[in-house]
Every structure is written in structure tokens, then in C-alpha cells.
Amino acid sequence: MRLIPLLTAIAVTAGLYFLVLQREALFAFARGETAAEATETVESEPSAEGAASVTVTAEKRVGVVVKRSEARPLDSAVILRGQTQAARQVEVKAETTSTVLSEPLRKGTQVKAGDLLCELDPGTRLAAHQEAQARLLEARARTPEAEAKLEEANARLKEATINLTAAEKLSQEGYASETRLAAARAAERTAVAGIAAAQGGLETSRAGIESALALVASTSKEIDRLRITAPFDGLLESDTAEIGSLMQPGSLCATVIQLDTIKVVGFVPETEVNRVHLGALAGAELANGAQVQGEVTFVSRSADPTTRTFEVEITVDNPDLKIRDGQTADIVISAEGTKAHLLPQSALTLNNDGRLGVRIVREDQTAGFVLVSLLRDTADGVWVSGLPEKADVIVVGQDFVTEGVPVAPTYQEAMQ
Template sequence: MRLIPLLTAVAVSVGLYFLVFQREDLFAFARGEAQAETISTGDADKKAETPAADPSSTEAAAETQDNRIGVVVLRSQARPLDSAVILRGQTRAARQVEVRAETSSTIISEPLRKGHHVKTGDLLCELDAGTRHAAHQEAQARLIEARAQAPEAAARLEEAKARLREAQINLTAAEKLSVDGYASETRLAAARAAERSAVAGIATAEGGLETSRAGIESAAAAVASTEKEIQRLRITAPFDGLLESDTAEIGSLMQPGSLCATVIQLDTIKVVGYVPETEVNRIEVGALAGAELANGMRVQGTVTFVSRSADPNTRTFEVEIAVDNTDLRIRDGQTADIAIAAEGRKAHKLPQSALTLDNEGRLGVRLVRADHSAGFERVDVLRDTSDGIWVGGLPDEADVIVVGQDFVTDGVPVRPTYREASQ
């Protein structure tokens, strides 16, 4: 019989004995916590004088310690969160107008192609005048004629007034002579009839003068109408910009409302985003803002508009940022990530997995209290990033349970294992 296999069997048996029956002592020895085997005589006497610990209390403490639920806790310290409201949006032309015809005629001008730069007042479409110039000349002639008739009507009115004064003098003389018996009743009646006729003549002359004046106003309105109609033959650019579409082709028949061209202004462009109602009060008109476009370009501007009315479907508010685009590098409709300067606040950066819900469905985190029991605290999500989530509503220092938070409730004793935020 060989000696080495026998010794190996004995060693394995001893190891199994200690591992099974003396497990706690073995682990204590491995941790370097083995107790001294001998004590001094004085220590022995002192120990004899000390009352023995209650075995029942020791067992209760050990049982309580064993009943605690192990969790991993993050010691989190509140840090200043950069003062910005983050949202997504897109670029939009500062102005965009569809220039349309206001009268009927055919195009006689050569078309301009899309992308063409135009200035305010540049010709976009010119329409055939037709008989409009002749109509304008006719209206001018009628105006001249009406103005020539006005002095004649005024002279007739003055003549009627003179006749009235003469008739009034004759009537006064006839009345005095009739009182003294020197004039007959026939003469008095004739004087009164002449006075009434003069009054009627004045009314007729005044009517003629008003008709003459009305004729002048009508002729002047006709002249203005024909002038306006001639002006409508030239459709011009309302502002400096770019043609987004070709102008109407030569020979095309235009009706009132027919599209001549679409002009957009891009030298100043707007970046438009929609901010949630929880963040809208942090944004003010005039605040600095920056945006990063989908192609990597970064631009800066100022907030020019914050909507006072929420979108009924998304419950968000429109925000507009004016950005200089003199070189026209920014196009209409590009996607942009927007950051708007706002008042900063302190927040905790936690793993997204640390978030949980209470029995009422409210969002929050589980904390470790001073007595090593679990507690729930509601939080506000401020920003979601790729490496964590920023939350507010917690004290400056908080022990947040990041592993095991879904297995404990308020008041449950826990056995925390702490780790720092960098781990």
C-alpha cells in the first residue's frame, strides 16, 4: 500500500471536516480574526466579575442582522447642472411669401429660375396691359371734363343767389306799398311768387354744383382705379431673398390668385423648437441660445419668441431663435439640437436603472435613511444623457439605492454596500 494516496485522503477528509463543521472558524481564521487561546490571570479575574451576556439578546441581534436585505448604495453629491434648456427643432426661413397675381392677363416677361437672388422691387412677372392704358386715358379725360363743368355750376349758383336777393327786395317794397295803399294785391302776390321761384333756383343750382363735384370724384376714382390696374401688371419682389420656385412662364394666363413665384428670406433664419410645459418658464425672450445642425454646424442666436399658447396635441410651446445667415450656409428645414441659456440648478446624476415607482405610480428613487432602512423620494427628471440621468428634488447629499431598490419598500431594514459615483 502506497503512503502518498493515504496521506492525500487524510488531508481531504480533514479539509472537508473543517469546511462543513467548522466553517465559521475557518472563515474567521482566513480573515485574520482568530481569537487568542490564552488570557492573562488578571483578565480572567476581570472577566469572572463581569456578568455574562444574555444568550437570547445575542441571538436576536444576529437574527436581525441576517434579516436585513443587502443593497448597493451610491453616495451621490448634488452638482450644478449647466444652465440650459435642451430641445430639438428645425430651421425655418425668416419669411416665405407666395407672390400671386391680382388681375387677369398673360405673362410677357421671361421667367426667372429658382435659386435666383432678388432685391426688393425686382420684377418677377410682367402682364400684358391690353386696353388698360386706353381706359386710363379715358378716365383722365372724364376727370378734366368734370372739373371744367364745376365753375359753370358754381356761377349758376351765384346767379340764383342774386335773383333771390332781388326778389326779396321787391317783396319788401311791395309789402310796404301795400300797407300804405299804393300797391295792389296782385303786385304783392307776384313779388312773393318771384321770391319763391328764386329760392327754388338756388336749390337747383346747389344740386347742379353737387352733381358736378360728384362727377369730379367719380372721374378721379376711375383714374386711380386704372392706375392701380396698370401697377398690378408688374409683380415685384416684396423683400430681398431667393426664388424657391421658377416664376410663371411667358405666355401663361394669369388669373387673380395665380402663383407668380415663391420668395424666401434666409439672410436671417429662425431655429424653431418646442419646449415642454415644465421648462417653458425658464426661457425668456432675449436669452442666448445655440444650436447644432445635423451636419455638425454650430450656430448662435437669441430667443425672439416664446409662445403663450400650448399645442393642443403635444402640450408644448413654440420657441423661435433668430440666427444670422448672411452667407446662406443654413438651409430651411434642417434638424437642430437646441440649447437655450437659463437659470441653473443643482441636481444628482444617477444611473437610469436607479429610478423606480412607488405604490401610487410616482417616479422616484429609494434612499437609505440614517437608521439603515429604505425610504422613497420623488424626483424630477431634468436631463437624460447617454451615461446617466440628471434628477432634482433630492437633498444635497443622498444615499441612493442603485441595486436592489425594487426588492425593498419604505421602512424595510437594509444592509448597504456603498460605492462612489465614479465606480
């Protein structure tokens, strides 16, 4: 029963031995060389960077398939995933307490700004408004009387001042008694008090007018609240309140949404937010396959505290209302382009450090490794950057050569 694990251990040990200690012999076997030919392989001196390259006899080169690639402009768009949102959505609510008198409108109805959604029972509000108007008329009627009393008080003060002046002169010359002088002074003080009383009456009258005006405005506003109207052109997303329903401040009358212009909202990561600019052209493909176009109208300045992403809004015209609120969308926002190479995905490989790159054929017909950055993955291949303007990329056999190994390239163009 213990024989199988023992044989497995021996096989694994032998495999590791050849993979680690006899690596060059193993590569030679993979290239179809004999053991004698493998012994002729020697290592070159380390380069300035400290990397070792392997050379093979000139007669033995590794056959590879090469693609002559040239960098092409790539519109390096920012790709997001998001959803559609109504340009405007409002829950229209009551601001007063009363019962609904109007027949309900059904959801899906097209409404215009100012259209009646819910009409409430006025109750005693009309009577209260009329009473407020009557108080205003009464307060205004009292004002002329108060003004006349003030003018009369001013005239009496003027007369009392003249009499006092005359009494003081006569008293100084000995023609008037002290009693007459005291009476003149008392009359003057009485006139001053009359002016103060008349001014108080006028102020009271004016205050009554202001109070009546406020009451009229309050009752008028309360009456206006009885008619709940649509704030803008749109569609009813819910039925309006049923007739006979009791409405209180905050009770929902209806929900109105505007869809003739719609927003496509996505969230861009912080590493790419600087590539998105206001006014940039953008497109989106909805879940049903429909494609729409618009432009970026908002880029958030504050990141979401949880995802560390920034909200982006794209405004799209929707005159036929085919785009609905809440549809999933794949968003593509145009950004500054770059040059890149389109290669088969199979051409990508990893070096000993696990970094992504491709094998190329150098001018001396040896293999080399170049680090690349993956820009976009498409059905036709992958777009990568990091290569020179023109490069001979090994697309078949790249896993059987290492840095500096001589190769015998066969170009795809010649094969086709």
C-alpha cells in the first residue's frame, strides 16, 4: 500500500532535479538537440545589468513564428459600468391638511408644468381669507383718522407754544400774573402729550395694516396649497392620491420624472479620474443592446468614502422616451489617445520575476524580452504599450526561448 506514494515521491524528485539542476539539458531536449549538442552550449559573461544570456551554436537555432508589428493610434477610452437615471425626479407632496377632491391621474400620464395633480378641500380657508381682507380694509380706513389726529395735535402744540411765549414776555414786564404763565406752560405740555398720543395711534394703525397684510398673505398661501401641480413637464411614475384621501403635510400626491433628457451615471476609479473631462464625448450600450451618445456634464470632486471612486454623469437626449430610468449601461468616455501594438493574447508571457511582457527578435537574430502594459482586451487581440515603434514579436514558440537564444524566425506575412 506504501509503494505508490514512494514511486510518486521518486518521480517528483527526478522532475525537480531535471528542472532545476539540468535545466539547459531539458531545454535542449525540448529544442530537439542531442545530449552531445547540449554540452556544447555555454553561458556568456554577465552584461552590465547583471543578466546572463545563453548562446547556441550557429548551426542550431530555435524556430519561431514572428509577427512584424507596428504601433498604431489607439483611442484609450475610459470604460465604466453604470446605469441610467432620470434627469429630474420629484415626489410632489402636500403642504397642508385636507381631503382630496380631484379624480386621480394614473401613472404613465404625460403632464405639463402647472397641470393639476391633486386638489384639496378648502374647508374654512376661503372664509378666513375673506376675514383677513376685511381686517386689512378696516386697518387702512383707520389710518386717515390717525393722521388727522396727529395734525390736530401738532396745531395745538404750535398754539400752546405761541401762548407760552407771549405769557413769558408779559410776565417779565409785569403785565401777566404767575397764574397765567403756569396755565400756558401746562397747555404746552398737554399739546406735547397729545402729539405723542396721536403718533401712537398712527403707529398702531400702521401696525394693524401690516398684521392684516400678513394674515391675508397667509390665508392666500394656504389656499394656493390646495392645488398641487406638476413642477415640470414629465411622466407620472405613480398614481396621484385617490379622491377622499386625507392629506397631511408630507403626504405623497404623486411622483413626477423627466425622461426627455436622461443621465447615464457611472463611477470612475481614482487612478483614471484625471482622464475624464467636462464636455468629453461619451457613449453607452444599454443592457437591451441600444447604443446612445452624449457628453460628460458632471465629474464629482469628492470620492465615495467606501469605494474611493468618483461619480460621472453623461447627459443624453431621449426625445422618444425609449431609454428608461435604472437601465444598466456600459459606458465608454473618450480620452487622450496613445500608440499601441495589437497582438494575439497568446503572445503574452511572463519573465522569471513574474512580470508581463513579450518575446521579440532582435537585429542579431536572438530572442529578447520586453515588458509591456495591457491597455485593452478585444476580440481581435490585446492592445499593449511598451514596445518600440516597430517590433518583431514572437507569437509561436516564445515559451521555448530565453534571453539571447539564437532563433530562426518565420514571419506570419510570408506564411499567409
